[in-house]
Amino acid sequence: MGEMLEMFRPDQYVRSVCDIDLIALKRDGYKAMMLDLDNTLLPWASSQVPESSRNWIESAKELGMRLCIVSNTHNPRRLSAVAKELGVASVFKALKPRPQGFEQGLKILGCVPENTVVVGDQLLTDILGGNWACMYTILVKPMHPKEFIGTRLSRLVERWIWSRLSATGAHGTNCVANKSEKRDTK
Numbered sequence: 228m229g230e231m232l233e234m235f236r237p238d239q240y241v242r243s244v245c246d247i248d249l250i251a252l253k254r255d256g257y258k259a260m261m262l263d264l265d266n267t268l269l270p271w272a273s274s275q276v277p278e279s280s281r282n283w284i285e286s287a288k289e290l291g292m293r294l295c296i297v298s299n300t301h302n303p304r305r306l307s308a309v310a311k312e313l314g315v316a317s318v319f320k321a322l323k324p325r326p327q328g329f330e331q332g333l334k335i336l337g338c339v340p341e342n343t344v345v346v347g348d349q350l351l352t353d354i355l356g357g358n359w360a361c362m363y364t365i366l367v368k369p370m371h372p373k374e375f376i377g378t379r380l381s382r383l384v385e386r387w388i389w390s391r392l393s394a395t396g397a398h399g400t401n402c403v404a405n406k407s408e409k410r411d412t413k
């Protein structure tokens with residue numbers, strides 16, 4: 228049970244993407260990021276990218292980070308409009324936590340799991356999938372409480388998992404250490 232729960236533990240937990248230390252990630256050898264869309268970069272069902280997300284994407288690009296939005300959305304038009312506006316690649320219907328979408332993203336980015344970071348607001352999709360694929364995972368607090376009904380249900384499960392995880396220590400903080408640990412335990 229404990230081991231299974233560990234698959235949901237993010238390497239980092241931040242309040243918003245803007246709190247991600249891009250310079251530290253780059254220093255630790257990360258070259259790319261696969262980003263969730265809804266409630267990570269913008270509020271759910273919105274097509275308006277907040278300026279904060281936009282600026283953060285720009286800083287990541289300036290540091291040479293390769294970026295791809297990997298989303299479970301079934302609305303490719305909305306996703307590609309946002310991706311185009313931000314000037315990043317995208318994968319839709321990713322079926323996270325399953326590996327297909329992430330694999331597609333890695334191919335687009337020309338990267339490998341070892342140097343790629345997954346960023347998202349859901350333990351059951353973004354973090355589980357990223358950990359499974361041996362990538363460095365960063366959980367962000369959902370941007371807005373308004374959510375898809377299915378997501379609201381999975382939040383109940385997440386809350387339970389999160390309380391168990393918190394009881395056995397916080398998320399990791401050291402990029403490199405966590406990455407190698409994750410590979411060792413696979």
Ligand SMILES: [Mg+2]
Pocket residue numbers: 263264265266267347348349
């Ligand atoms: Mg999300």
